[in-house]
Amino acid sequence: MSEVVVKMEGISKSFAGIKALDHVQIELCKGEVHALMGENGAGKSTLMKIMTGVYTKDEGFMYLRDEINGEMRQIEIKSPLMAQKLGLSMVFQELNLLENMNIGENIFIGREPVGTATMIDKKVLNEKAKKELEKVKLDINPSTSVSSLSCGQKQCVEIAKALSFDARVVVFDEPTASLSETESRTLFEIIRELRNKGVCIVYISHRMEEVFELSDRITVFRNGTYIDTVETSKVSEADLIKMMIGRDLEEGKKKGSAYINKQKTVLSVRNVTIFPNSSPISFELHEKEILGFFGLVGAGRTELSRAIFGIDPIGEGEIYIQGSKVHINCPRDAMDVGIGLVPEDRKGLGLILGMSIKDNMLLSKLGQLKSRILNKKVLKEITGTYIDDLGIVLRDENQEVKELSGGNQQKVVIAKWLAMTPDILILDEPTRGIDVGAKSEIYTLMRKLTEAGKSIIMISSEMAEIQKVSDRVIVMHEGNITGELSIEEATKNSIMQAAFGGIKA
Amino acid sequence: MKTDQTKVLIKKMQSVIALILIFIVASVICVQDGKNVFLDARNLMNVLRAVSENGIIAIGMTMILILGDIDLSVGSVVGLVSTGCAALMVWNGLGFIPAVLASLLIGAAFGFFNGICITKLKLQAFIVTLASMNIARGLARFWANGVGIPLTYGKGEGLAPPQFEVLQMRINGLIPVPAIIFLILLLIFHFIMTRTRFGRQLYAIGGNRQASYLAGINVDRIKLFTFMLCSMLASVAAMIHAAQISQGGPNEGSGYELNAVAACAIGGTSLAGGKGTMLGTLIGALILGMLDNVLGLKGVNSNLQLMVKGFLIIIAVFMQAERKE
Numbered sequence: 001m002s003e004v005v006v007k008m009e010g011i012s013k014s015f016a017g018i019k020a021l022d023h024v025q026i027e028l029c030k031g032e033v034h035a036l037m038g039e040n041g042a043g044k045s046t047l048m049k050i051m052t053g054v055y056t057k058d059e060g061f062m063y064l065r066d067e068i069n070g071e072m073r074q075i076e077i078k079s080p081l082m083a084q085k086l087g088l089s090m091v092f093q094e095l096n097l098l099e100n101m102n103i104g105e106n107i108f109i110g111r112e113p114v115g116t117a118t119m120i121d122k123k124v125l126n127e128k129a130k131k132e133l134e135k136v137k138l139d140i141n142p143s144t145s146v147s148s149l150s151c152g153q154k155q156c157v158e159i160a161k162a163l164s165f166d167a168r169v170v171v172f173d174e175p176t177a178s179l180s181e182t183e184s185r186t187l188f189e190i191i192r193e194l195r196n197k198g199v200c201i202v203y204i205s206h207r208m209e210e211v212f213e214l215s216d217r218i219t220v221f222r223n224g225t226y227i228d229t230v231e232t233s234k235v236s237e238a239d240l241i242k243m244m245i246g247r248d249l250e251e252g253k254k255k256g257s258a259y260i261n262k263q264k265t266v267l268s269v270r271n272v273t274i275f276p277n278s279s280p281i282s283f284e285l286h287e288k289e290i291l292g293f294f295g296l297v298g299a300g301r302t303e304l305s306r307a308i309f310g311i312d313p314i315g316e317g318e319i320y321i322q323g324s325k326v327h328i329n330c331p332r333d334a335m336d337v338g339i340g341l342v343p344e345d346r347k348g349l350g351l352i353l354g355m356s357i358k359d360n361m362l363l364s365k366l367g368q369l370k371s372r373i374l375n376k377k378v379l380k381e382i383t384g385t386y387i388d389d390l391g392i393v394l395r396d397e398n399q400e401v402k403e404l405s406g407g408n409q410q411k412v413v414i415a416k417w418l419a420m421t422p423d424i425l426i427l428d429e430p431t432r433g434i435d436v437g438a439k440s441e442i443y444t445l446m447r448k449l450t451e452a453g454k455s456i457i458m459i460s461s462e463m464a465e466i467q468k469v470s471d472r473v474i475v476m477h478e479g480n481i482t483g484e485l486s487i488e489e490a491t492k493n494s495i496m497q498a499a500f501g502g503i504k505a
Numbered sequence: 506m507k508t509d510q511t512k513v514l515i516k517k518m519q520s521v522i523a524l525i526l527i528f529i530v531a532s533v534i535c536v537q538d539g540k541n542v543f544l545d546a547r548n549l550m551n552v553l554r555a556v557s558e559n560g561i562i563a564i565g566m567t568m569i570l571i572l573g574d575i576d577l578s579v580g581s582v583v584g585l586v587s588t589g590c591a592a593l594m595v596w597n598g599l600g601f602i603p604a605v606l607a608s609l610l611i612g613a614a615f616g617f618f619n620g621i622c623i624t625k626l627k628l629q630a631f632i633v634t635l636a637s638m639n640i641a642r643g644l645a646r647f648w649a650n651g652v653g654i655p656l657t658y659g660k661g662e663g664l665a666p667p668q669f670e671v672l673q674m675r676i677n678g679l680i681p682v683p684a685i686i687f688l689i690l691l692l693i694f695h696f697i698m699t700r701t702r703f704g705r706q707l708y709a710i711g712g713n714r715q716a717s718y719l720a721g722i723n724v725d726r727i728k729l730f731t732f733m734l735c736s737m738l739a740s741v742a743a744m745i746h747a748a749q750i751s752q753g754g755p756n757e758g759s760g761y762e763l764n765a766v767a768a769c770a771i772g773g774t775s776l777a778g779g780k781g782t783m784l785g786t787l788i789g790a791l792i793l794g795m796l797d798n799v800l801g802l803k804g805v806n807s808n809l810q811l812m813v814k815g816f817l818i819i820i821a822v823f824m825q826a827e828r829k830e
Contacts, residue, residue, distance in 0.1 A: 309719075330718075331719050331720070331721050332721040332722075341719065348713075348715065348716070349713075349715050349719055350719075351713070352708075352716055353712070354779045355712050359708070363709055363717070363720040364720040366720075366722070367721050369702060372703065373700055374701060416720065
């Protein structure tokens with residue numbers, strides 16, 4: 001093993017009396033990709049935020065190798081700026097770029113090169129920015145506005161910003177969550193190059209394949225405690241899962257599609273055009289079926305769900321529920337014909353973070369209540385049922401929903417829609433950013449719902465999820481349907497082929 | 506853990522604690538010639554009466570702030586409606602009930618105008634109500650030719666219906682009618698905010714507009730309705746104000762919008778939307794009113810009073826701010 005750059009030990013941190021980290025440790029070496037794994041709430045991001053100065057630790061010590069004399073010395077990180085100056089940077093899950101400024105200004109914010117009379121020297125700024133952008137293979141003029149960039153490009157700008165501090169450690173928090181396949185590839189290349197240059201990469205991710213592909217070592221946390229650090233080559237996927245959740249994962253057994261009622265079409269979508277240049281698409285959803293929608297980012301799946309749910313105009317398209325045509329102009333209309341939508345952006349669109357769990361769960365039910373005056377007892381019965389059924393872990397139903405973990409938040413969103421008893425549920429990336437344990441619970445729940453007579457459309461970018469959960473798979477590419485596969489036909493190859501537009505790989 | 510809960514409770518109750526503190530301090534310092542001028546029943550009722558106009562406006566403002574918007578036009582609506590109802594009664598000979606209905610209608614119309622501009626034209630509430638603030642003020646001055654319309658009660662031409670005078674009376678010569686109206690309205694809206702669908706939807710929209718829309722809430726309709734309610738509440742305050750000063754004045758009510766916002770903010774309503782309660786607003790209004798009263802009793806220079814009030818708002822909002830570590 002090469003030399004250690006950062007060492008943290010005995011680190012503890014509490015938020016409002018709840019321990020997020022309990023005497024954890026980590027050792028980061030020069031020139032390694034160090035994966036950090038664990039369920040949501042395990043404390044991965046918290047530890048990295050302590051290292052990069054976003055949070056301050058309650059207890060523990062941090063050591064950093066001195067660049068000049070090469071000795072480890074103890075250090076207290078007091079602010080993100082201090083961490084950055086010491087070469088410790090983090091690329092956040094939610095990108096932190098200023099949308100109203102251009103690329104160069106973002107990279108050098110607060111450290112703009114100044115010329116005469118303390119005016120910002122734009123020429124120097126752009127030249128310097130261009131050099132940084134080259135390191136991340138982004139060939140764009142630095143004076144381009146950030147708001148016009150794609151998600152992947154923005155991430156590259158973030159990385160360039162981190163590198164511009166001569167970073168010794170760069171932390172990536174779920175970097176591929178919002179990237180397309182090609183963008184992810186580029187990112188991996190950049191990461192490998194950085195490693196070869198001796199930078200230490202900390203890689204936080206829930207995606208097994210990525211971790212196995214990229215990392216040299218893996219550190220696992222569970223419930224705010226340190227479990228172990230292992231070499232990637234010496235560990236199996238099953239071992240890792242066991243370390244993360246502390247038990248073997250119960251595989252939601254694929255029940256086959258025996259109970260699906262193929263004779264009965266509950267939803268039929270006809271001639272919906274997603275993008276101006278794509279051709280109209282049609283598909284049908286059968287009763288008690290889980291229909292998976294796979295596609296790369298930008299395939300138009302979310303747009304399709306928005307059109308069905310009445311958020312965006314549907315144009316020439318037609319929607320039939322149980323064989324009769326319906327007109328859906330707003331979400332309320334969609335709800336009235338029995339459709340619910342669990343959106344991809346849980347925090348932005350699914351939940352009202354500052355509201356209580358209880359109130360969030362009742363939100364879509366409100367419109368259905370006969371009385372305008374709320375009956376606390378009735379409402380309590382409803383919330384109680386779903387908290388039990390879905391196994392939502394909470395302290396108190398009046399607790400603010402933002403205090404819950406990702407998995408529990410998602411369950412609240414699902415409960416919100418179940419409360420209005422829809423026949424059709426559209427789930428857009430239902431397990432994004434959710435830990436392994438909660439994921440399998442959500443799969444089991446989806447099964448239970450279809451068995452009980454509901455029909456589900458599941459949009460997902462995760463191959464394993466699509467294969468495991470769906471009864472039938474529709475693959476989209478640039479707004480067109482490029483494949484419709486029964487679950488037997490839905491091999492990884494056939495799905496990917498369709499996802500790339502049906503071109504034979 | 507226990508101390509954490511106590512901390513949370515103290516934080517929740519701090520405006521009540523502040524109110525009690527001010528009350529105690531006032532009771533102690535206002536003793537003159539062996540007589541407590543503050544704790545005097547009549548004086549306390551004066552506080553209530555003085556609070557009620559601002560309080561009624563603040564009820565509407567609380568809802569608007571919970572939505573995440575603001576309504577700057579309420580002060581001018583007070584001027585317009587007090588002028589309007591005086592003009593309709595004195596010049597046009599309208600009876601009590603028609604005059605009250607017409608006043609509420611003027612308020613509703615202004616709220617409707619604000620609401621339509623915000624929801625349909627998609628303009629920001631701040632700008633829209635800043636504009637309608639000028640429109641209402643201008644209209645009021647135009648209507649009354651820039652001067653106040655005195656109210657003399659009686660039957661016959663040029664006299665206001667005697668029932669209107671009730672708005673400035675005291676029951677048993679002690680309890681002011683405006684205070685009763687204020688407290689009744691407060692209770693009604695407290696119930697609306699806590700126990701009805703409409704209230705729940707207001708909090709939801711203020712918390713996350715987009716998510717509320719996706720949950721099937723008709724965001725535009727609720728906003729429109731709330732702006733109408735807010736202006737109508739301002740109209741109620743306007744009628745009380747006209748009765749109190751015995752005239753309808755086009756220049757009345759200036760700055761009322763900010764007093765209402767101050768009462769809400771002291772009472773813990775967040776200007777970012779999604780948070781706030783009617784009881785908090787009651788406390789906020791009482792704190793402001795009591796402070797005015799005490800400073801007045803102690804003969805503090807009115808300009809200094811203004812400064813004290815300003816600093817108080819900063820302190821109150823600072824104490825309520827949710828600070829991250």
